Amino acid sequence: xxxxxxxxxxxxxxxxxxxxxxxxxxxxxxxxxxxxxxxxxxxxxxxxxxxxxxxxxxxxxxxxxxxxxxxxxxxxxxxxxxxxxxxxxxxxxxxxxxxxxxxxxxxxxxxx
Amino acid sequence: xxxxxxxxxxxxxxxxxxxxxxxxxxxxxxxxxxxxxxxxxxxxxxxxxxxxxxxxxxxxxxxxxxxxxxxxxxxxxxxxxxxxxxxxxxxxxxxxxxxxxxxxxxxxxxx
Numbered sequence: 280x281x282x283x284x285x286x287x288x289x290x291x292x293x294x295x296x297x298x299x300x301x302x303x304x305x306x307x308x309x310x311x312x313x314x315x316x317x318x319x320x321x322x323x324x325x326x327x328x329x330x331x332x333x334x335x336x337x338x339x340x341x342x343x344x345x346x347x348x349x350x351x352x353x354x355x356x357x358x359x360x361x362x363x364x365x366x367x368x369x370x371x372x373x374x375x376x377x378x379x380x381x382x383x384x385x386x387x388x389x390x391x
Numbered sequence: 392x393x394x395x396x397x398x399x400x401x402x403x404x405x406x407x408x409x410x411x412x413x414x415x416x417x418x419x420x421x422x423x424x425x426x427x428x429x430x431x432x433x434x435x436x437x438x439x440x441x442x443x444x445x446x447x448x449x450x451x452x453x454x455x456x457x458x459x460x461x462x463x464x465x466x467x468x469x470x471x472x473x474x475x476x477x478x479x480x481x482x483x484x485x486x487x488x489x490x491x492x493x494x495x496x497x498x499x500x501x502x
Contacts, residue, residue, distance in 0.1 A: 313490045322481055322493040323434075367434070369490070377422060377488045383433035 283370050285382035292389055298355040300385050302368030305349070312344060312351045313369040317384065323367055327353060358389040394418070397482050397494035405502055410469040412497050414482030422485045423465035424449075425457065427478040428496075434481065440465055472501045 282305040292298045300314075311330050315323035329335045329342040329351065343352040351370075355362055365386050369379040398413035416423065424439040426449075436449030438457040446457050454476060458466045465484075469476055477500050483491040 311488050311490075315490075320498075322496045324493070325490045328490055371488055377485060378424075378436065378439060379491065381434040383431070 283368055283380045283382040285366075285368055285385045287383060287385060289386040289388050292358050292387070294358060294360060294389055294391050296358050296389075298358045298362065298387055298389070300353040300355075300366050300368075300387065301350060302352070302370075302382055303350045304368075304370045304380075306370065306373035307346070307349065308373040309346075309370045311371055312342070313379065314340075314342060314351075314353045315367040315369060315381075317365045317367060319364075355387075358387075360389050360391055363387055363389050395482055395484055395492050395494040397480075397497050399497050400495060401498050401500075403500045403502060404469075404472050406471075406473055408469075408472045410472050410499070410501075412467040412469075412480055412482075412499070414465045414467070414484075414494055415463050416465075416484040416492070417463065418484065418486070418492075419462065420484040420486045421462075423459065424483045424485075424491065425455075425465065425467045426481045426483065427451070427476075428481060429478050437467065474501050477501045 284303045314327040316326050317323045327342040329344045335342045339356045341354040365384040367384045368382040394417045396415045425437045426434045435451050440446045440459040456468045480497045482494040485491045
């Protein structure tokens with residue numbers, strides 16, 4: 280099975296700082312990449328999708344994709360305590376499959 | 392906006408019981424999924440379905456079965472519940488290679 284790796288954390292950053300979350304994947308054929316946010320006891324919610332190399336920005340969130348190096352990152356600018364959650368990276372399994380493999384998630388703590 | 396509805400947020404059952412978890416989506420998606428999520432293990436795929444009456448095993452299908460009689464509804468069945476099936480169960484639906492949409496989850500406790 281294709282692998283998606285994330286540092287479990289916790290990643291602790293002060294309020295207002297930039298939080299950087301990383302994800303590496305093993306399948307070079309992957310074409311789409313997703314970041315989900317999951318609050319404790321809640322279900323994952325999509326925050327970013329990225330399909331091509333480079334950066335994609337949406338408000339305080341920026342997704343960065345580097346297919347040559349097989350990593351995708353999520354940057355959160357001006358981090359807020361409400362950003363404290365687990366962030367899941369998801370990558371379809373390749374070979375035309377629409378079934379994603381999820382990383383185990385990185386726990387982010389933003390402290391005031 | 393896509394709506395995926397799971398029938399229960401919390402459920403408590405006894406070992407040996409047959410347990411049904413229901414999931415309904417309102418976006419006419421072809422593909423539906425059942426996952427379980429446990430601390431430290433992440434999301435694990437139990438079963439998925441790509442059409443009515445069609446189902447495929449995921450990574451951990453043992454002890455589970457599924458039913459998809461209508462396009463909008465995907466049911467997960469625990470044939471004889473055991474304590475190691477205590478978990479958070481998440482249903483998701485998706486259209487093609489778009490991101491999945493999740494229901495609110497069912498926290499199932501087997502006593």
